[in-house]
Amino acid sequence: MNDKAQLHTMEGLLAAILMTMTVLMITQSTAIVTPQNELAIDVQLEQIGSDTLKVIDIAPQTSIIRNNLTECVASWDTTTEASYPTNNLEILDNSISNLMPEILYNVNFAYTRNGNLTVKKVIIHGQPADNAVVVRHYVTLTNETVKTMGGGWNLADDEIKVVEVRMTTWKV
Amino acid sequence: MVDDRGQIAIDFLLGISLFLIALIFTVQFIPGMSMAGSAREGSLDYTAYRTATILVEDTGWWGNNTSSGTDWESHPTDNIERIGLAVDDDPTSRLTNSPNILSKNKTTQLMLLNENDLTETLGLYNQVDNTHFSYGYNISITKNNAPLVLNNTPVLLGETVPYDRETSKITRIVLVETGTIADFSGEELPMKAANQEEYPLIDITGPLNEEVTLYISNFNITGGDPGFKKLRLDGAPLSEVSDYLAYKISPNGTIEIIGTTGKIDNDDVVAFVIYQGILTGSQTYQLEFQFKDIEFGPTSLPVPEYQDVLTTYYEPAYLTVEVWN
Amino acid sequence: MESLKKDTRGQWIALSGLVLSLILIGLAALANQALIAGYHSSNAVLEFPKENIRELNSHTRDNAEILKSLSFEINNSTNNTVPVIFEQLFDNYSTQMETLYAAHGETVDISLVSINSNNGTYNNNSDIDVIFVNLTYNDGSTHYVSEPEVIRVTK
Numbered sequence: 284m285n286d287k288a289q290l291h292t293m294e295g296l297l298a299a300i301l302m303t304m305t306v307l308m309i310t311q312s313t314a315i316v317t318p319q320n321e322l323a324i325d326v327q328l329e330q331i332g333s334d335t336l337k338v339i340d341i342a343p344q345t346s347i348i349r350n351n352l353t354e355c356v357a358s359w360d361t362t363t364e365a366s367y368p369t370n371n372l373e374i375l376d377n378s379i380s381n382l383m384p385e386i387l388y389n390v391n392f393a394y395t396r397n398g399n400l401t402v403k404k405v406i407i408h409g410q411p412a413d414n415a416v417v418v419r420h421y422v423t424l425t426n427e428t429v430k431t432m433g434g435g436w437n438l439a440d441d442e443i444k445v446v447e448v449r450m451t452t453w454k455v
Numbered sequence: 456m457v458d459d460r461g462q463i464a465i466d467f468l469l470g471i472s473l474f475l476i477a478l479i480f481t482v483q484f485i486p487g488m489s490m491a492g493s494a495r496e497g498s499l500d501y502t503a504y505r506t507a508t509i510l511v512e513d514t515g516w517w518g519n520n521t522s523s524g525t526d527w528e529s530h531p532t533d534n535i536e537r538i539g540l541a542v543d544d545d546p547t548s549r550l551t552n553s554p555n556i557l558s559k560n561k562t563t564q565l566m567l568l569n570e571n572d573l574t575e576t577l578g579l580y581n582q583v584d585n586t587h588f589s590y591g592y593n594i595s596i597t598k599n600n601a602p603l604v605l606n607n608t609p610v611l612l613g614e615t616v617p618y619d620r621e622t623s624k625i626t627r628i629v630l631v632e633t634g635t636i637a638d639f640s641g642e643e644l645p646m647k648a649a650n651q652e653e654y655p656l657i658d659i660t661g662p663l664n665e666e667v668t669l670y671i672s673n674f675n676i677t678g679g680d681p682g683f684k685k686l687r688l689d690g691a692p693l694s695e696v697s698d699y700l701a702y703k704i705s706p707n708g709t710i711e712i713i714g715t716t717g718k719i720d721n722d723d724v725v726a727f728v729i730y731q732g733i734l735t736g737s738q739t740y741q742l743e744f745q746f747k748d749i750e751f752g753p754t755s756l757p758v759p760e761y762q763d764v765l766t767t768y769y770e771p772a773y774l775t776v777e778v779w780n
Numbered sequence: 781m782e783s784l785k786k787d788t789r790g791q792w793i794a795l796s797g798l799v800l801s802l803i804l805i806g807l808a809a810l811a812n813q814a815l816i817a818g819y820h821s822s823n824a825v826l827e828f829p830k831e832n833i834r835e836l837n838s839h840t841r842d843n844a845e846i847l848k849s850l851s852f853e854i855n856n857s858t859n860n861t862v863p864v865i866f867e868q869l870f871d872n873y874s875t876q877m878e879t880l881y882a883a884h885g886e887t888v889d890i891s892l893v894s895i896n897s898n899n900g901t902y903n904n905n906s907d908i909d910v911i912f913v914n915l916t917y918n919d920g921s922t923h924y925v926s927e928p929e930v931i932r933v934t935k
Binding site for chain 3: 322323326329330333393394395398400417418419420421422423425427440441443444445447
């Protein structure tokens with residue numbers, strides 16, 4: 284029985300354990316610390332925003348969302364723009380914040396008037412952060428829908444107005 | 456070359472060969488190890504995104520030798536080519552397009568599919584050297600942070616999400632077809648008898664073995680304290696605790712339970728949910744609502760029948776797909 | 781220093797150092813390549829403007845329904861036939877859409893190809909059945925064409 288160099292064996296074992304532990308620690312910590320791919324976060328934000336507008340757009344009367352997007356837009360009075368912190372389209376604001384809590388957003392309407400583009404602020408929740416994403420949804424208004432909803436669009440009976448609902452979303 | 460001893464230690468040679476063999480072996484047999492970081496993350500993100508998109512925006516497709524269509528949920532034994540949950544009113548054509556509205560039948564059928572078909576059709580695997588590596592996945596539809604229940608089954612697929620692993624998650628907002636609803640307008644409801652304009656009536660033909668949801672809107676308010684008092688079924692009062700639930704939805708979407716003291720505005724919608732097990736007999740039940748300071752239609756109107764105004768009820772919910780290696 | 785120049789021992793160790801470093805460089809290059817490949821292939825999918833195209837498509841569908849009922853309404857008060865009114869309204873729609881998209885650097889082209897009807901008389905609401913529309917979308921990196929997009933106008 285050779286009982287020399289017992290400490291060397293111990294050293295070898297210790298080194299092996301040390302190496303394994305280091306590798307394990309590094310892989311474990313990167314798995315937790317590494318943030319999600321930044322692009323994937325943007326895509327998720329865009330998707331949520333876009334889904335929100337879509338769901339409001341297609342919502343039937345008999346759901347919790349009482350007015351769909353076209354009706355919300357039609358009911359806008361067109362003369363007063365939003366200035367923080369007062370928003371002037373409560374119904375739309377409530378529907379959006381019910382669907383995407385924890386996400387902030389501003390909403391603008393863009394439409395053509397005599398061939399020129401007009402952009403109006405409708406809902407303001409603050410200054411967008413750096414990672415803000417813009418989603419857009421379109422609605423077509425006719426005088427009939429505007430009259431039913433009591434909005435101020437002043438359309439002729441044979442006129443259509445395409446309105447772009449432009450929503451800037453960001454996370455804080 | 457005076458002294459050529461000690462060029463290489465045999466220990467070192469043995470050690471380094473062993474190390475290299477072990478390293479090569481590890482790299483060969485654990486795919487994904489050599490491509491750490493974003494590469495793996497990226498493909499996970501992509502898988503989650505793709506799966507959620509197909510489920511939410513596609514109707515699915517099935518086909519055999521003779522026919523095909525989008526109604527894969529009614530052909531569970533045939534070859535399901537794609538799984539999608541979006542509703543479709545014409546299963547024979549690819550023309551209809553209704554993303555973000557999920558069909559109840561498709562969703563319940565999805566829960567019945569076996570594990571293999573599911574990973575295969577949704578592509579929840581990674582292929583390395585012709586070998587399948589299935590991803591771990593968790594697909595759920597939630598509402599108010601709890602899984603949505605369809606036909607008494609919570610919509611929840613896959614395993615619980617591991618807390619110590621890197622996962623990729625995508626959430627979609629959808630409208631889910633959860634059942635049916637009858638929507639009545641105040642002036643269409645006849646009052647119970649002359650001088651009892653606050654007590655409208657609705658007929659319901661049984662047997663009904665599920666929850667029954669009714670909406671009443673367009674209230675004509677006549678007094679200073681409009682509210683809801685009681686619900687009677689064929690003359691006998693129902694219990695607000697065990698038999699039904701009444702709540703109101705204001706125009707901005709807030710929901711509030713109304714008790715006997717709750718006030719109703721003319722643009723509110725009042726919803727009644729009559730629980731399962733109340734209307735199980737084969738007979739026509741008559742519901743009598745007792746309101747206060749609200750006027751309904753004249754007695755001459757026919758009593759409306761619940762089944763005649765039945766439409767599909769959609770609820771906003773969140774579909775979440777989470778995948779991991 | 782002189783003594784080190786004459787010392788030619790340990791050449792194997794020097795060589796194995798070289799070999800090892802070469803192996804390391806090779807492995808690092810491989811790992812990097814895999815990383816870049818994965819990044820690019822998945823990004824292409826995530827960056828595709830799916831929502832913009834889908835919205836162009838689905839709004840044109842919704843709009844067709846609105847225009848249909850509006851053209852029957854206008855028909856009651858003018859001498860123009862329903863297809864003529866529909867075409868005028870559709871032109872108006874596509875001009876507005878093109879202006880709105882141009883404002884954020886995307887070019888779209890929406891043009892009506894044909895209106896199809898079962899009996900061709902256009903005197904009641906069920907007459908416009910299917911319309912054919914050409915759709916193009918271009919945001920600089922993605923070019924999408926649907927010619928024709930077949931839209932069933934059912935309402």
